Amino acid sequence: MREKEISRLLTDDYAERILVATYYSAKSAQEISDRYDVPIAACYRKIHELEDAGLLRCYRIVTTPKGKSMKLYRSQLKKACLMYEDGIFKVRLEFKHEEPINNTWIQLNTPRS
Numbered sequence: 001m002r003e004k005e006i007s008r009l010l011t012d013d014y015a016e017r018i019l020v021a022t023y024y025s026a027k028s029a030q031e032i033s034d035r036y037d038v039p040i041a042a043c044y045r046k047i048h049e050l051e052d053a054g055l056l057r058c059y060r061i062v063t064t065p066k067g068k069s070m071k072l073y074r075s076q077l078k079k080a081c082l083m084y085e086d087g088i089f090k091v092r093l094e095f096k097h098e099e100p101i102n103n104t105w106i107q108l109n110t111p112r113s
Contacts, residue, residue, distance in 0.1 A: 006053050007091050007108050010080050014038050014046045019055065019075045026059035026072035047073060054095075 009015040017036040021027050029047055033040045050056035051073075059074035079094035089108040 004108060005049070006055065006093065007082065007089070009046075009049060009053055009055060010082065010091070012046070014042050015050055015055075018043065018046055018050060018073075019077060022056060022073050022075040026074040028070050028072055030070075032073075 017038050018032055021032045021036050027035075029040065029043045032038055032047075033043045038046070047056060051058070055075065055077050056073050057076055058071045060072045062070050062072060064070050076095050076097065077093065078096045079092075081092045083090045083092070083105070090105045091108060092105050
């Protein structure tokens with residue numbers, strides 16, 4: 001379920017650092033790793049998870065001075081709210097662009113009787 005994956009990512013330390021790093025400007029995985037103290041392997045893994053969840057996207061591909069391609073990533077998330085009410089966890093996401101789930105409370109669990 002995409003919603004549960006999103007809520008898990010929002011509480012993950014490395015994913016949080018990546019989203020913060022890429023909020024205002026696009027950054028490469030290496031820049032994120034170096035500046036935000038995320039091991040490079042974990043950085044790439046979290047970047048792929050964030051992309052799959054729709055929270056991050058490849059903003060541009062540039063060529064380095066050595067002729068290699070390098071992806072620059074940018075956060076797609078503008079705001080996230082997590083709420084617990086009456087035994088139910090809910091999340092509301094606001095993206096920088098239009099998404100079907102923008103500003104809609106999404107239930108993350110089913111209440112037990």
